[in-house]
Amino acid sequence: MLTYEALETELWPIPGRAEEVATTLRAVTASHDESRPRLVDTTMLYAPRSGGVKRYLTSKKAWLTAHRPGVSHGLIVPGARHRVAADGTLHLHAAKLPFGDGYRWPTSVRRWSAWVSAMRPAVIEAGDPYTPGQAALEAGQRVGCPVVGFCHSDPAALAALHLGEWAKKPVEKRWAKLFKQFDRVVSPSRYIARRLEEAGVADIVIRPLGVEVDTFRPDRADREGLRRQLNLPSDARLLCFAGRPAREKNVDVLIDAVQKLGAPYHLVLVGAGQGLPQEDRVISLPYERDPKAVARIIASCDAFVHANDKEPFGLIVLEAMACGVPVVGVNAGGVAETVDDGVGQLAVSADPDDYAEAISALFERDLASLGAAARVKTLEQFAWNRVFEGLCMVYGEVSGQRAFVEPTEALAVH
Numbered sequence: 001m002l003t004y005e006a007l008e009t010e011l012w013p014i015p016g017r018a019e020e021v022a023t024t025l026r027a028v029t030a031s032h033d034e035s036r037p038r039l040v041d042t043t044m045l046y047a048p049r050s051g052g053v054k055r056y057l058t059s060k061k062a063w064l065t066a067h068r069p070g071v072s073h074g075l076i077v078p079g080a081r082h083r084v085a086a087d088g089t090l091h092l093h094a095a096k097l098p099f100g101d102g103y104r105w106p107t108s109v110r111r112w113s114a115w116v117s118a119m120r121p122a123v124i125e126a127g128d129p130y131t132p133g134q135a136a137l138e139a140g141q142r143v144g145c146p147v148v149g150f151c152h153s154d155p156a157a158l159a160a161l162h163l164g165e166w167a168k169k170p171v172e173k174r175w176a177k178l179f180k181q182f183d184r185v186v187s188p189s190r191y192i193a194r195r196l197e198e199a200g201v202a203d204i205v206i207r208p209l210g211v212e213v214d215t216f217r218p219d220r221a222d223r224e225g226l227r228r229q230l231n232l233p234s235d236a237r238l239l240c241f242a243g244r245p246a247r248e249k250n251v252d253v254l255i256d257a258v259q260k261l262g263a264p265y266h267l268v269l270v271g272a273g274q275g276l277p278q279e280d281r282v283i284s285l286p287y288e289r290d291p292k293a294v295a296r297i298i299a300s301c302d303a304f305v306h307a308n309d310k311e312p313f314g315l316i317v318l319e320a321m322a323c324g325v326p327v328v329g330v331n332a333g334g335v336a337e338t339v340d341d342g343v344g345q346l347a348v349s350a351d352p353d354d355y356a357e358a359i360s361a362l363f364e365r366d367l368a369s370l371g372a373a374a375r376v377k378t379l380e381q382f383a384w385n386r387v388f389e390g391l392c393m394v395y396g397e398v399s400g401q402r403a404f405v406e407p408t409e410a411l412a413v414h
Helices: 004-011 018-030 052-067 109-118 131-143 155-163 165-179 190-198 223-229 251-261 291-299 315-322 352-362 367-381 384-399 408-412
Strands: 038-042 072-079 090-093 123-126 147-150 184-187 204-206 237-242 265-270 282-285 303-305 327-330 344-347
Touching: 018 090, 018 109, 038 052, 038 109, 038 131, 052 072, 052 315, 052 384, 072 109, 090 109, 109 131, 123 131, 123 384, 131 147, 131 165, 147 384, 155 165, 184 190, 184 384, 190 204, 237 251, 237 291, 251 265, 251 352, 265 291, 291 315, 303 315, 303 352, 315 327, 315 367, 327 352, 344 352
Parallel strands: 038 072, 038 123, 072 090, 123 147, 147 184, 184 204, 237 265, 237 303, 265 282, 303 327, 327 344
Antiparallel strands: none
């Protein structure tokens, strides 16, 4: 086991940050509780305006506190400086990515590994294949604990999109090499599981993400109030998308589709319209931190639209469904595993003509019935309790720690 002195030697040679690092390290070591096994999550896919991965991790932390009091949880993410937040999250200084919408890129695998090791984990979950993912594997070897890799993205597809097809194979090869080293690999969808298998990764556990059904719910709707706020007539057909203004989200497809449809359709972009030129029938709202405020906007619209045909999962789609809103997606990627004819409409492709046709077809159906069915589906299949119970089984299997599987009260009677 690493000693405090050994950690000091590894972590302090950061120019200008000695005191900051020392204070943070003392807080981390003081938080260790030998009576409870600790799950440590680490990822760089966590930023002030990040989406599904961040909501998954914060929901997991809250669920473990409420339902697995015999388990300790640690979370390590990049930040502007070294610090331990009020909720116990460890932020480590990392430089901002240019044009990265607040995301930060850690550079030192060795230092990140030392911080993960300092948390004294019983199980580590890596949420990306980048520096934190590599550091998680190294930390697992150092402290002798299993490491789970949760594949939230397809970096090979992103490389092809942003750099060109030439970049896909090298990134895919490196991606596969890393994920083959994890003790267990978890995928949120069959789509990502197939991509991993194509890259040569085997024995993948599929665990879909979930949704806060008490936050995202139909009764947050204020249909007329939102139309007044946007200065639109009461018969306006409102389409909504909420997310980052990232190229892979295919926001341009949504805009082209609503322009082809014309009146009375309008598109509301929450966060995703940042930096885009003004368009008729397209309303850009700022990023909204408050999930309840996001739920109000979504629930007040007629349909949720999502045109990413390579989406790994699409947590925001579940949140729209939980709001009782039907969804228009594309018959590809992870969204196609969540959206079916019972809860919305799938376009045959991400072509704007095909997508406009799918929107038009949706509005010929009973939107209220589809929205009600969407709400029921999230309650029955995607509540977080079901998701985290399944993940705790994975943690218990790889670690042999019963506390992940049984609440403290149940353990006490044995």
